[in-house]
Amino acid sequence: MHYQSVQLVKHLCNEIVKLDHEKAASTLQAPLNIAAVKGVPEVVEEIFDAFPSAVYIRNELNQAVFHVAIANRREKVFNLIYQSRELGHAFLSPQDLSRNNGLHLAGCLKSQPKLNIRASAAGAALQMQRELQWFKKAQRNAHCRPIEDTKRTEPKVNGRRRRRTREPLGVAHGSLGHLLSWPLGRRPWQPLGCLLFAPPHLSTPGSGPRQVQEVEKLSPPQDKEWLNVEGKTPSELFTETHEELVKEGEKWMKDASTSCTIVAALIVTIVFAAAITVPGGNSDGSGLPILLKEKAFKVFAISDSLALFSSISSMLMFLSILTSRYAEDDFLYVLPKRLIIGLVTLFLATIFMMVAFGATLYFLFGHEEAWILIPVATLACLPVSLFASLQFPLLLDMFNSTYGSGIFGKQGDRILH
Numbered sequence: 001m002h003y004q005s006v007q008l009v010k011h012l013c014n015e016i017v018k019l020d021h022e023k024a025a026s027t028l029q030a031p032l033n034i035a036a037v038k039g040v041p042e043v044v045e046e047i048f049d050a051f052p053s054a055v056y057i058r059n060e061l062n063q064a065v066f067h068v069a070i071a072n073r074r075e076k077v078f079n080l081i082y083q084s085r086e087l088g089h090a091f092l093s094p095q096d097l098s099r100n101n102g103l104h105l106a107g108c109l110k111s112q113p114k115l116n117i118r119a120s121a122a123g124a125a126l127q128m129q130r131e132l133q134w135f136k137k138a139q140r141n142a143h144c145r146p147i148e149d150t151k152r153t154e155p156k157v158n159g160r161r162r163r164r165t166r167e168p169l170g171v172a173h174g175s176l177g178h179l180l181s182w183p184l185g186r187r188p189w190q191p192l193g194c195l196l197f198a199p200p201h202l203s204t205p206g207s208g209p210r211q212v213q214e215v216e217k218l219s220p221p222q223d224k225e226w227l228n229v230e231g232k233t234p235s236e237l238f239t240e241t242h243e244e245l246v247k248e249g250e251k252w253m254k255d256a257s258t259s260c261t262i263v264a265a266l267i268v269t270i271v272f273a274a275a276i277t278v279p280g281g282n283s284d285g286s287g288l289p290i291l292l293k294e295k296a297f298k299v300f301a302i303s304d305s306l307a308l309f310s311s312i313s314s315m316l317m318f319l320s321i322l323t324s325r326y327a328e329d330d331f332l333y334v335l336p337k338r339l340i341i342g343l344v345t346l347f348l349a350t351i352f353m354m355v356a357f358g359a360t361l362y363f364l365f366g367h368e369e370a371w372i373l374i375p376v377a378t379l380a381c382l383p384v385s386l387f388a389s390l391q392f393p394l395l396l397d398m399f400n401s402t403y404g405s406g407i408f409g410k411q412g413d414r415i416l417h
Helices: 002-016 021-038 041-050 052-056 065-071 075-083 102-107 111-120 124-143 212-218 234-241 243-276 295-322 334-365 370-403
Strands: none
Touching: 002 021, 002 041, 021 041, 021 052, 021 065, 041 052, 041 075, 052 065, 065 075, 065 102, 102 124, 102 234, 124 234, 124 243, 124 334, 124 370, 234 243, 243 295, 243 334, 295 334, 334 370
16 A cells, blocks of 8 residues: 555656646645645655755745754654755755744744654654754754765766766756745855755865864854844744653653662662572681582672662662763763663663572572472562563663664665655
8 A cells, every 4th residue: 555655656746747846836835734734754755856956945934845854853764964965054954934944943843843753753852862863963954965876877078088067956956046936945044056056165075074183173153053033043942842851851850769769779689688698608617608608699799780780770870860960961861871871780780680580589489399399489580571571662762762863864765766
């Protein structure tokens, strides 16, 4: 059904582009805007492929398709920007009717984007992290490297391959008048050529969106300090609209850390007491444990020690979360990293504690009534299984969001524009 739907959209787009330029653009404006709002990249991709000038089509708010994708937090539609041969600033720098550029839209959190973020991220802290990823990605893509069309070959002149010159966007992908209809697309300090031609020094090898440090060096400060009609920069707008989400993320982090700290403290108390009062007691003469030569005792000693170290590490991690300053940027890496370490060490402490408990039971029943060990060992796995089933989804989502490939990146080799 999905394949048939895409083919239908492709057929309709091919029929629409047979119309004159202005009529085709007006016909595609509504479906393009709806697809960007709803997050349907297949429709946007087919429209771009059939009508390349659609990338410059604006809605009633004077927002292009990538502006709409950013405003509604539709990362699948936004990722189509990596399949373009144009520079990122050509799509993100122009402003809408409120003089908001791409950074302003990424920094503004409204009701609908908030619902979309909550649907894709569990917990207020992860929602704040996702918002920071959107804002940082918009900053980094201000001058992202265009995709080179490796399939195209240039004609040869006198046995040598002719050097390809970059065509003006208005000539290559639509009428010049359509490009000049961007009333706010050009900065007061930029000449008109900044919109019509790509700066050659920004398309050098190694300046792609993955090269974060180089991209941030090339990003002009004017993009980050641009003022909208309210006189606010993107950073100021981000702070203002995310104030409530920061408070929710702080509360979520503190509640989770408080609960986990109590559990870690209980494990520390149990395993520390078990280390002092070893199974079987100590010898009166030497003071050494009586069961020191038993293999099960070595298992008990090692697992009890690991449980103690893991639980103390977990407790310290959660305490560091409770005493954190909870700045906006802390939700990007610092707080998620501490929570990941705390949950992992707490899980390991639970496992080692249950192993130490099983080794203790072996001293009591292992020689005479070994059948008792089977149900006891089965029940000992129950707390570990419950912890894994309840906390592992959250831990996996947080790990993928912090250290994974992320939601941004090129998702296809099809060059769209």
